[in-house]
Amino acid sequence: MRSQARAWSKFFVKQHDGTREPLTREQLIQALEYSDDPEAQELINSVTRHVVSIRGTRPFWNRKRQDLEAYAYSLGCPGAFITFSPADLHWRSLYQHMPRYGEWLRASEPERMALSRYLLRQNPHIAAFHFYRRYCFFRDIVLRKKFNITDYWDRYEWQGRGSPHNHGLYWMENCPGTDMEDEAARDVFARTWGFHITAINPEPTRTVPQGEGNPLSVDPLSIEMTFLRLSQIVNRCQRHKCNTTYCLRARKRTGDLARDMEGAAADIEAANVASPERECRFDFPRALRELAAIIRKEGRSYYVFEAARNDNLMNHFNPAIVLGWLANIDISPCTSLQGVITYAAKYCSKSEKKTEPYCKLADQVLPHTARRQPLLSFSSRLMNKLIAERDYSAQEISHLLLNIPLQEGTRLVVAVDCRPLAQHARSYRVDEDVNETIGSYRKYLERNDQHEDITYLEYLQSYNLKTWRRLAGQAKKRVLSYFPRYRSMESSPQFNDFCRVKLMMSHPHRSPHELLVVGGLRFDSFAAAYKCCREHHDTHSDDHYGEPDTNELRAEDDEFELEIHEEPVADEDWHELARMLPDRPLEEEDIDILGRRDIDINYDWTPHVGRYTDNGILNGDYWKQRKAGNRRDLDVDHQPLEARDSLIREQRLVYDTVMDHFLTREPSQLLLHVDGGGGTGKSYLINLLSAHLQAAAAGRGTPVWRAAPTGVAGNQISGTTLHSLLHLPINKDFKPLSAVDMAQLQKKLRDNIRL
Structure with missing residues (x-):
């Protein structure tokens, strides 16, 4: 991650210094003297924007939050929110990939737990990959078929002792409507989801019989699916346990709001003795109820689903999911877009501890900025500060090193810059230099005549943004992430910009000024033009940017205080060694x-x-x-003519064919393909041919240019790579040769034989 920070810092400085004079340290300090000023904020934000590409950082998750909100606006309210937790001390499917599996199988329960902890610490990479693959298979095989899932958005998170969790939102076919203001609709919603989600404990008073064994570590294929099996799993995995390090929090505000505490459990009362003002942020213990219902939580603007329950501490579960997953899960139907937006703000981009604003981080690193290359030093330090502002568990590091995605979804998200064209962010391509490229909106405005009637919305959703080819019929439309989202209230000063964006997405145009013309009439403002559009055009596709005079959805504040519980960490040996180094925090x-x-x-x-x-x-x-x-010299060492007699029959055939073609000065092109495995003498033949062709050229320089697909192969024949010879780009956009480069390449290859 620090290596990525260095690379992105260099790119940022290249981009910045390529458009203006390089900053001195004094100018940088002066520019950031008041870090809250707009100019300073612009510089700080331009640095943090580059950290978006460094996975796991705060800017990375902020971008993912915006992507999730774009999913919600484009696809509507998802069907359900599901969390999958691991049982990584118990899963047989995990430990069969670990060392000492036979010993793990034979061990008693206490011995097996101790061995599991040891193996988990020693092999975090196996645990990380196993959880990822287990979840992906479960999602694609079980969830997709059971709930008719059409789209999903999920992310990984690491909690407590560093084990991964997966939080996902799932869109489903034929979900009940989410019109929560209609009592009948709420009743249908509750009854429908009540068939799938429950908090009914099959054995509310269950105690574990002696010698029963661990239900999570047995071979699931050898166990019959019974209510006893379900009871064993849910009583082990699904019952909530309150504690101060996990869920007990103090409320941010006090008042006369009453809580429904029917049937409060004794363990909750005991937990609150030491700190009576703390409450469970998950609202446990919960009231018993015979039927599922839709209720509005106190202090919330949206409704939530409550399943039928006979156990105050039982988490929601679906029997099929919990029996298949064999670990704790949480499942809740989504009742409104407001709830999804609040989730995105609260969980998608949440940090493990209270984080500081970017400007405060800039103030901390500025005094330590170097005099030489100050902007590079500042940007690198700020990026490293963002990387190091939280701890990373061994499994998360393994997850990153294995290049496993931190977030996955079914749709590609495209950012849409809604500002006026002159303010659009500039796009760059990095090769040897930093070159400016054309942004999506400019590409749309400069499109070919054959795409004249295509709207900007169609282009972004359904076309290849580079080639203008329409996406395949089965391809899903892209999700559009708009920035900024202007207020849609007619009384707002942003309303004119809101109308401009609505026109920009739905009306084919070549210039933003053309958007002022609707139905042959030219208007003085985008608001007036859009009003005319709404009166006469009713066939525009939904751009998911909102409608006029609708309230903007904003995340609601958490009702509980954020608390940090730091556990003592045993330093590794290399930590102690690092502290011995001078001035090396x-x-x-x-x-x-x-x-x-x-x-x-x-x-x-x-x-x-x-x-x-x-x-x-x-x-x-x-x-x-x-x-x-040290220009490359393709001349080879002299080889006597008699050396050709050492060639075998097939090699001699190739040798004679090439030499005859050269000596007779045959103008036609000779294309010869020779196959042979390793060690069959291809390199020897090429070097011998090169030496004799070089001698036949009689002092005019070698007529041979040797090239191979890879650097290793090119070195074997004392040549170059094909992409170097032909100026082919590697991992970059293809660019035509300039006139100068083309002339030089033609001159170099005009009289050469290529081997």
Whole structure:
């Protein structure tokens, strides 16, 4: 992650300095003297925007939150929210991939738990990948078929001792409507979901019989699915246990709001003795109820689903899911878009501890900025600060190293810049230099005549943004993430911009000014033009940007205070070693202090003085100078003519074919494909041919250019790579050769034989 921070810092500086004069340290300090000022905020935000690409950071999750909100606006309210937790101390499917599996099977329950903890600590990568694959198979095989899932958005999170959890929102076919203001609709919603979700404990008074064993670690294929099996699992996994480090919180506000505490359990009362003002943020214990219902929680604007329950502490569950997953799950139907937006703000981009604003982080790193390349130093430090503002568990690190996605979804999200064209963000492509590229909106405005009648909405949702080819028929439409979302109230000063965006998405145009013309009439404002559009056009596709005079959905505040419970962490040996290094804090990567540490100052550098005096090292272009001074020479060592007699029959056939073609000066092209496995003499034949062709050229230089697909193969034949020879881009957009490059390449290849 720090390596990515360095790379993105260099890119940011290249981009910044390519458009204006480089900043000195004094100018940077002056620019950020008041970090709350708009100019300073613009610089800080331009740095943090680049951190979006570093997975797991706060800006990364903020972007994912915006993506989730775009899903909700585009696809409507999802059917259900489901959380999957692991039983990674018990799952047989996990430990069969671990070392010492036979010992794990034979062990008693206490011995097995101790061994599981040890194996989990030693093999976090296996646990991380197993959870990912288990969830993906479960989602695609069980959930998709049981609930007719059409779309989903899910993310991974690490809690407590570092085990992963998956939180997902799922869109389903034929879900009941979410018109919660209609009592009849609420009743249908509750009865429909009541068939699928319950909090009924099959054995509310169950006690574990002696010698019963662990229901989570048995082979699920050898166990019959009975109510006893269901009871064993839900009583082990689904009953909530309150504690101060997990769910007991103090409310942010006090008042006369009463809570329904019917049937409160004794363990909750005991937990609250030491801290009576704390309450469970998940509202346990909950009231018993015979039938599922839709209720409105106190202090909330939206309704929630409550399943039938006979156990105050039982989490919602679906029997099929909990029997298949064999670990704790939570499932709740989504009742409104408001609830989804609140979830996105509360959980999707949440941090493990209270985080500071970006401007405060900038204030902390600014005094430590280096004098040389100050902008690079500042941006690198700020990015590293964002990376290091929380802890990462071993399984999360393994998840990142294995390149497993942190978030997955069925739709591709496209960002839509809704600001006026002159204010649009600039797009860049990175090759040897930073080059500006055309943004999506400019590409749309400059489209070919054959796409004249296509709207910007159609282009973004259903076309390849580079080639303008329509996506395949089975491809899902893209989800559009609008920024900013202007207020749609007619009294708002942003209403004119709101109307401009609505026209921009639905009306084909070549210039933003054309949007002022509707039905052949030109209007003075976008608001007036859009009013005319609404009166006369009723066939526009839904752009999911909202309708006029509708309230904007905003996340509701959490009713509980955020509390941090830090557990003591046993340092690894390398942590202790890191603290012994001079001026080298564990949490910072301080490159700029190199040369000024005590160990550097006290060292006798005399023997090293004058060793590296090359100006190229000081100027940073050492390798460019070396390449310029050592041009590639494709000449090969002399080989006597008799060496051709060492060739076997097939090699000699190739040799004679190439030599005859060259010596007779045959103008037609010779295309010859020779196959052979490793060690069959291909490189020897190529080098011998090169030597004899070089001799036949009689001092005019070698007529041969040797090229291979890879660097290793090219080195074997003393040649180059094909992409280097032909100027083919690697992992970059294809660009036509410039006239100068084309002329040079044609000159280089005009009289050559390519091997």
